[in-house]
Amino acid sequence: MKVRVFVYLKEGVLDPQGKAVGHALQTLGFKGVEDVRISRVVELDVDAVDKAAAQKQGEDMARALLANEVIEDFRVEVCA
Amino acid sequence: MKVRVFVYLKEGVLDPQGKAVGHALQTLGFKGVEDVRISRVVELDVDAVDKAAAQKQGEDMARALLANEVIEDFRVEVCA
Numbered sequence: 671m672k673v674r675v676f677v678y679l680k681e682g683v684l685d686p687q688g689k690a691v692g693h694a695l696q697t698l699g700f701k702g703v704e705d706v707r708i709s710r711v712v713e714l715d716v717d718a719v720d721k722a723a724a725q726k727q728g729e730d731m732a733r734a735l736l737a738n739e740v741i742e743d744f745r746v747e748v749c750a
Numbered sequence: 751m752k753v754r755v756f757v758y759l760k761e762g763v764l765d766p767q768g769k770a771v772g773h774a775l776q777t778l779g780f781k782g783v784e785d786v787r788i789s790r791v792v793e794l795d796v797d798a799v800d801k802a803a804a805q806k807q808g809e810d811m812a813r814a815l816l817a818n819e820v821i822e823d824f825r826v827e828v829c830a
Contacts, residue, residue: 676791678791678793688792691792691815691816692794694815695794695811695814695815698811698814698815700796700807700810700811700814701797702795702796702797702798703794703795703796703797703811704794704795704796704797705793705794705795706792706793706794707792707793707794708790708791708792708793709790709791709793710788710789710790710791711756711758711788711789711790711791712768712771712786712787712788713758713785713786713787713788713789714772714775714783714784714785714786714787715782715783715784715785716780716782716783716784717781717782717783717784718782727780730780731775731778731780731783734775734778734780735771735774735775735778736771
């Protein structure tokens with residue numbers, strides 16, 4: 671089953687990569703760009719009996735490895 | 751207007767980061783995990799008159815900076 675784990679910085683945590691990209695976009699002429707935040711998506715195939723099990727496995731993997739819960743939040747999405 | 755640009759590797763392009771994460775997950779005991787791919791999402795606020803303009807600006811930014819079209823594809827999503 672396909673699982674997508676979205677990992678993004680918690681609100682209030684500085685995103686230097688986003689800041690740099692925002693600055694570069696401004697330099698390239700995209701003037702009204704603000705509040706750039708960069709997050710990542712981990713897409714994986716898991717071996718689960720149903721959607722609930724896949725969801726649970728996604729959350730377990732996020733907690734164990736994919737997200738740093740001190741500064742990041744995550745959201746798990748199971749695709750059919 | 752909030753715009754999300756999803757940038758992911760084209761099919762067939764090797765994703766070493768995904769491979770490493772997949773391997774680490776296996777080591778941690780998540781056995782049935784396969785096909786791990788990691789992509790990124792750039793979320794930004796743009797100054798656009800309507801959804802179509804925001805979409806266009808997102809695509810322009812992806813082509814100019816956010817995606818490397820040699821190895822990556824992108825998808826732009828405009829949030830209300």
